[in-house]
Amino acid sequence: MTAEPQASEKEQVEAYFNGTGFDRWNRIYSDSDDVNKVQRNIRIGHQKTVDEVLGWLKQEGDLSGRSICDAGCGVGSLALPLALAGAGRVVASDLSGAMVLETRRRAERAGISPEQLQVSTSDLESISGTYDTVVCLDVFIHYPQEQAEQMVRHLAGLAQRQLIVSFAPYSPSLALLKRVGQLFPGPSKTTRAYQLREAGIVATAESMGFQARRRSLNTAPFYFSRLIAFERFSGAAL
Numbered sequence: 001m002t003a004e005p006q007a008s009e010k011e012q013v014e015a016y017f018n019g020t021g022f023d024r025w026n027r028i029y030s031d032s033d034d035v036n037k038v039q040r041n042i043r044i045g046h047q048k049t050v051d052e053v054l055g056w057l058k059q060e061g062d063l064s065g066r067s068i069c070d071a072g073c074g075v076g077s078l079a080l081p082l083a084l085a086g087a088g089r090v091v092a093s094d095l096s097g098a099m100v101l102e103t104r105r106r107a108e109r110a111g112i113s114p115e116q117l118q119v120s121t122s123d124l125e126s127i128s129g130t131y132d133t134v135v136c137l138d139v140f141i142h143y144p145q146e147q148a149e150q151m152v153r154h155l156a157g158l159a160q161r162q163l164i165v166s167f168a169p170y171s172p173s174l175a176l177l178k179r180v181g182q183l184f185p186g187p188s189k190t191t192r193a194y195q196l197r198e199a200g201i202v203a204t205a206e207s208m209g210f211q212a213r214r215r216s217l218n219t220a221p222f223y224f225s226r227l228i229a230f231e232r233f234s235g236a237a238l
Contacts, residue, residue, distance in 0.1 A: 013142050017096035029075045038222045045223025050078050063087040069131040072139030076103035083117040093122040124151050134159040140167040141193050149204040156208035169226040170195040205230045
């Protein structure tokens with residue numbers, strides 16, 4: 001059984017993304033012009049991360065035989081293009097019911113059937129099943145180091161072959177920016193934003209039989225995301 005963030009903090013995150021946060025982030029993860037400069041740059045940075053994951057997966061060949069879990073799918077920025085690219089089974093979930101409904105709306109508009117893309121409301125801790133690949137993008141920002149490592153352990157246990165995660169990396173300079181309020185969206189963002197030490201994330205994945213195969217750092221003003229693709233060691237037990 002995995003530990004989770006303090007209930008009050010998780011409840012704050014859930015309430016935020018079902019309320020004012022949903023409207024804000026739905027606009028960020030769209031082509032709406034109703035965004036400020038900070039939000040537009042976050043959109044650009046997040047899209048870089050999504051595009052890189054899609055590129056990595058497509059480089060590996062035909063997606064039709066792959067089952068992919070998008071853990072913390074938001075409004076479907078990754079799950080929808082995976083389904084449109086012909087992935088065999090895409091299962092997506094998010095803590096926010098509002099985000100899940102928007103993902104379903106966007107899937108319907110794109111002509112994606114529920115058989116191609118299964119979407120449900122769930123926190124990371126409650127995701128179950130087994131998948132060829134598990135992806136978790138820009139979600140660990142809501143978890144402090146220890147809990148984030150526990151989530152890596154949990155998600156790795158669902159992945160038969162590959163785990164791909166992204167997170168805000170810790171560095172003294174970025175920590176300073178965060179302290180003076182220049183890194184993450186301003187006072188309207190009521191949830192905490194955690195930076196994580198990469199060594200801990202990598203060590204946890206290794207303890208589950210995975211090794212880092214690809215790394216990148218995607219940046220835009222107000223967006224910093226370390227992306228790592230882990231693959232299971234040959235012969236490592238599931």
